[in-house]
Amino acid sequence: MSAITVRSLAVTFGRLEVLHDIDVDVPAGKFTALVGRNGSGKSTLLGAFAGGTGKTRGTIRVGTEDLLALRPAERARRIGVLPQDALSGVELTVAEVVELGLPSERSRVLAGRDRRDARAAVDRALLSVGALGLAERSLSALSGGERQRVLLARAVVGDPDVLVLDEPTNHLDPGHQFDVLSLASSSGATVIAALHTLDLAIQFADHLVVLDAGTIVSAGPPTEALTEEVLTSIFGVRGAYLPAARGRRPHLTLDQLDPGRAVMISDR
Numbered sequence: 189m190s191a192i193t194v195r196s197l198a199v200t201f202g203r204l205e206v207l208h209d210i211d212v213d214v215p216a217g218k219f220t221a222l223v224g225r226n227g228s229g230k231s232t233l234l235g236a237f238a239g240g241t242g243k244t245r246g247t248i249r250v251g252t253e254d255l256l257a258l259r260p261a262e263r264a265r266r267i268g269v270l271p272q273d274a275l276s277g278v279e280l281t282v283a284e285v286v287e288l289g290l291p292s293e294r295s296r297v298l299a300g301r302d303r304r305d306a307r308a309a310v311d312r313a314l315l316s317v318g319a320l321g322l323a324e325r326s327l328s329a330l331s332g333g334e335r336q337r338v339l340l341a342r343a344v345v346g347d348p349d350v351l352v353l354d355e356p357t358n359h360l361d362p363g364h365q366f367d368v369l370s371l372a373s374s375s376g377a378t379v380i381a382a383l384h385t386l387d388l389a390i391q392f393a394d395h396l397v398v399l400d401a402g403t404i405v406s407a408g409p410p411t412e413a414l415t416e417e418v419l420t421s422i423f424g425v426r427g428a429y430l431p432a433a434r435g436r437r438p439h440l441t442l443d444q445l446d447p448g449r450a451v452m453i454s455d456r
């Protein structure tokens with residue numbers, strides 16, 4: 189597993205610079221949570237790791253390798269991705285979708301024993317997310333939470349070095365939210381995950397990065413990066429940490445900052 193080192197990263201769409209001056213360290217084999225308001229640039233940053241759209245300047249290193257210079261097939265081998273709203277409208281079975289996450293030499297073009305190995309890898313990945321029973325269903329016929337677990341299986345099936353997860357808990361019930369984040373954090377991979385549920389980020393992350401308006405405003409151990417001051421100034425909410433039970437992390441509770449004031453979302 190490898191650390192990710194980002195230096196002076198900027199991403200532009202046309203004339204719009206969505207990310208600028210990004211320096212991030214994602215520790216090897218640890219779980220890094222990426223948090224920030226809607227539109228702060230989380231998906232764009234994760235997209236830069238995964239070879240997304242937008243014009244990119246700066247450097248991203250995975251271990252000692254220059255990620256932006258890797259061929260797409262090599263990048264796909266190193267990095268497992270769970271994108272936001274992926275593969276909607278695709279008419280494939282669940283097993284076929286998960287197999288798309290295997291490096292091409294292990295995938296469905298193979299025959300005989302290799303073909304059986306590929307299917308075994310798909311089944312293991314589906315089992316790990318509690319979705320083996322969905323293997324022959326059509327992806328388009330799944331519920332939001334079932335689909336999200338299948339897409340996680342696709343991200344982990346090739347045992348990648350790095351897992352890039354964009355809102356992996358989207359659509360999931362509370363039990364599956366815990367399961368999915370436990371699976372990611374125990375995978376041994378270097379994980380970076382965008383999360384909106386800040387208490388889940390506190391419970392699972394080893395390292396936390398706060399993005400705002402396309403730049404990093406805070407990073408470090410979760411409770412130190414996500415202070416009550418950051419919660420107020422960046423997220424516009426009142427946050428408080430509850431005392432932690434022995435051996436556990438503190439839970440974060442959130443309240444509206446000024447409950448008497450009706451705010452337009454655009455005021456923030």
Ligand SMILES: Nc1ncnc2c1ncn2[C@@H]1O[C@H](COP(=O)(O)OP(=O)(O)OP(=O)(O)O)[C@@H](O)[C@H]1O
Nearest residue numbers: 201204206224225226227228229230231232233241
């Ligand atoms: N392809 C694109 N073309 C133009 N602008 C884009 C494009 N993709 C994203 N943006 C803009 O970049 C900004 C950051 O978007 P991004 O999706 O990275 O935010 P986010 O933090 O992931 O948001 P959310 O929490 O709502 O998912 C937004 O203002 C968005 O409109």
